[in-house]
Amino acid sequence: MKRLEVLFLMDPLERIDVHKDTTYVIMREAENREHSIYHMLPGDLYLDAGRVMGRISKVTFNAGKGGNDNEKWFCMGEPEDVDLSTMDVLFLREDPPFDMEYLYSTYLTGFIEREVFIVNSPRGIREANEKLYALNFPSIIPEYMVSSDLKRLKGFMTSVGGTMVVKPLDCCGGSGVFVVHSEDRNMNAVIETVTAHGAKQILAQRYIPEIREGDKRLIVLNGEAIGAVLRVPSAEEHRANIHVGANCLKSEVTERDREIVRTVAERFAEDGIYFAGLDIIGGLVSEINVTSPTGVQEINSLDNVRLEEKVIDFVEQRAPQYFSLR
Known part of the structure; x- marks a missing residue:
């Protein structure tokens, strides 16, 4: 197996909780197989004379997981500007919110999608808003409405039994999510807050007890x-x-x-x-x-497995299909 050049476009490594973070164990598994690991911040991605470039740093790992002192678990090499089409694998693991800068990064990385195996596809990430993408599969989701109108949302709540969940379309981690009841005196205020007084579309779903x-x-x-x-x-x-x-x-x-x-x-x-x-x-x-799904370390701990091995197995299988296209 060819040693792969694996780049992670993500948030600063200093922010990683090594005991919970999914990206961390994927990186460690790739390094365990002697692949080369690189890190890049979203702001270090750019397009120059038709080439998708990035200021990237090689990452090496110290023994153990470290603790609160993150310097104990990784070392960063000197940053250098690299044509990203020379990478073998690119993991897009930047955390939401999916703002305009995030959107632009998917356009730029999309230019090298035929030459580099990208997990997940930049086009797919653009398509898959984490609140709205599930609506493509009506047989497996609860009743819903997308609207910014208070009266319309209240009508939906009545139609689903008087309780609904409201969610902003651009947040993550439960931020801005509320359960709203028809008899709640704060109901109007909650909906007005989440919709920014009717300026923002939100997702309303039937509450699932x-x-x-x-x-x-x-x-x-x-x-x-x-x-x-x-x-x-x-x-x-x-x-x-x-x-x-x-x-x-x-x-x-x-x-x-x-x-x-x-x-x-x-x-x-x-x-x-x-x-x-x-x-x-x-x-x-x-x-x-789809942007940076988590839960792998929790499953590993509870089930005594190493799901990151399956992730890297898959990457090692798929990445070579792109080499001939360069």
């Missing part, structure tokens, strides 16, 4: 479910995000999960969505995460 039992994160790789973890909200929360206190419990990939994956697999393949995280509540998909 099974959220109290947990939100399953299903990891999908190349159209196959490879692992799952159940995130259970804390007693005072409706959000099942880990960073707001959700507990992670062992979970299995069920036949319903496989049915869901079969439903999305063809579209994922068309859009170049190779690595994704599906959020499933009560057997229904609430969101599809």
